[in-house]
Amino acid sequence: MRQGRYKNNYRMFHRLLVFICVLLSWRISYVDANELKKTDIALPASYEGDSSAQDEIAEGSPYFDNSTISWIETKRRALAGDIVALGAYIDGLMGDLEAISDHNQSYVKLYLGLGESKYYGTEALHRLRFSLDLPITKRRFRFILESEDEEAENSVDQESTRSSLSEESGEDGINASFRLLFDARHWDRLSFDWGLKANLDPDIFSRARGIRSWSLSEKWSLTFSPELFWYESRGAGARSSFDFDRLVGDFYLLRLQSSVVWYERYGHRRYVQNLAFFHDINQRRALEYSFGFSADERQHHTVVSEYFAQIRYRRNLYKGWFFYQLNIGTTFPREYEYKTNPFIGIRFEILLSDDLEKVLRTRLY
Numbered sequence: 001m002r003q004g005r006y007k008n009n010y011r012m013f014h015r016l017l018v019f020i021c022v023l024l025s026w027r028i029s030y031v032d033a034n035e036l037k038k039t040d041i042a043l044p045a046s047y048e049g050d051s052s053a054q055d056e057i058a059e060g061s062p063y064f065d066n067s068t069i070s071w072i073e074t075k076r077r078a079l080a081g082d083i084v085a086l087g088a089y090i091d092g093l094m095g096d097l098e099a100i101s102d103h104n105q106s107y108v109k110l111y112l113g114l115g116e117s118k119y120y121g122t123e124a125l126h127r128l129r130f131s132l133d134l135p136i137t138k139r140r141f142r143f144i145l146e147s148e149d150e151e152a153e154n155s156v157d158q159e160s161t162r163s164s165l166s167e168e169s170g171e172d173g174i175n176a177s178f179r180l181l182f183d184a185r186h187w188d189r190l191s192f193d194w195g196l197k198a199n200l201d202p203d204i205f206s207r208a209r210g211i212r213s214w215s216l217s218e219k220w221s222l223t224f225s226p227e228l229f230w231y232e233s234r235g236a237g238a239r240s241s242f243d244f245d246r247l248v249g250d251f252y253l254l255r256l257q258s259s260v261v262w263y264e265r266y267g268h269r270r271y272v273q274n275l276a277f278f279h280d281i282n283q284r285r286a287l288e289y290s291f292g293f294s295a296d297e298r299q300h301h302t303v304v305s306e307y308f309a310q311i312r313y314r315r316n317l318y319k320g321w322f323f324y325q326l327n328i329g330t331t332f333p334r335e336y337e338y339k340t341n342p343f344i345g346i347r348f349e350i351l352l353s354d355d356l357e358k359v360l361r362t363r364l365y
Contacts, residue, residue, distance in 0.1 A: 080354040113347025140181035174198045204232045221245045235265030253278040269297040278365050284316040288364040307332040320359030321351040
């Protein structure tokens with residue numbers, strides 16, 4: 001009886017998600033021609049002559065009327081101003097307020113969504129990231145408050161597979177940390193974090209990260225992303241990934257990504273191999289097609305834990321601070337004898353920032 005009820009709920013929810021996706025797809029195809037007259041945004045050279053791109057970069061939005069847009073803009077700017085004021089107040093406790101620059105990089109990102117899969121059921125997807133800019137206290141110094149690590153979220157082992165890195169995810173909580181950014185000659189990014197994961201059982205942590213890129217040829221490039229981390233509850237570990245990128249024209253990119261995560265305390269390694277093809281449709285829309293597998297190694301024994309394939313669609317709904325993303329695909333998990341586990345998910349992203357230059361990225365890479 002319980003199993004039959006679960007199947008009925010699954011079918012009903014699946015139909016609801018399909019209806020939402022169809023409705024969104026219909027809205028995506030609709031562009032208000034009158035909005036073209038409002039735009040004054042210059043197109044990059046790669047988008048010149050692309051009429052669809054010109055339609056998409058219109059300043060207005062066909063999704064809301066003018067009064068709704070005005071109200072949303074007013075509220076967003078008020079919240080962004082409060083965020084900057086908080087950073088200025090905390091920073092002023094340690095320095096001279098008159099030295100604060102008008103350019104402040106504090107921001108809040110909100111992620112709200114819903115996912116459904118055959119074996120794992122329905123899951124609410126929500127995440128918060130709060131970055132407080134402290135320019136007086138120390139240059140290149142940040143206070144980060146986040147419900148999930150943003151940089152790790154971009155890695156294949158968390159984004160592409162439903163069950164990856166379950167050991168690291170742990171309980172839900174908030175990470176509060178100070179981040180120090182270093183100026184390194186040969187590195188694109190080098191940082192060190194230390195802080196506290198706040199939940200029912202607080203967990204102290206520290207981590208060091210780096211990103212370095214090489215141009216192998218006119219079309220090929222390599223990016224190396226190492227990380228060392230330590231959690232009081234889980235001990236030390238390391239993560240690293242290699243991205244081999246190949247440009248295909250102006251709007252396509254082929255990426256072969258290999259990554260590994262190691263946990264010293266458990267003697268556990270996780271490998272992820274992923275092949276992805278990215279398509280920048282225009283400045284407001286992007287697609288990704290990817291497939292690959294993950295494998296786990298314990299006590300010198302390695303098994304494939306999951307195969308996966310997915311399509312991701314990303315859309316800029318309004319002025320670079322309001323996005324939605326649709327994920328559709330399937331996994332073949334070992335715990336279910338590699339049977340097909342289809343999934344679908346949708347999430348909305350909102351950026352609150354007083355920095356006009358800071359926007360969410362449409363690109364999926």
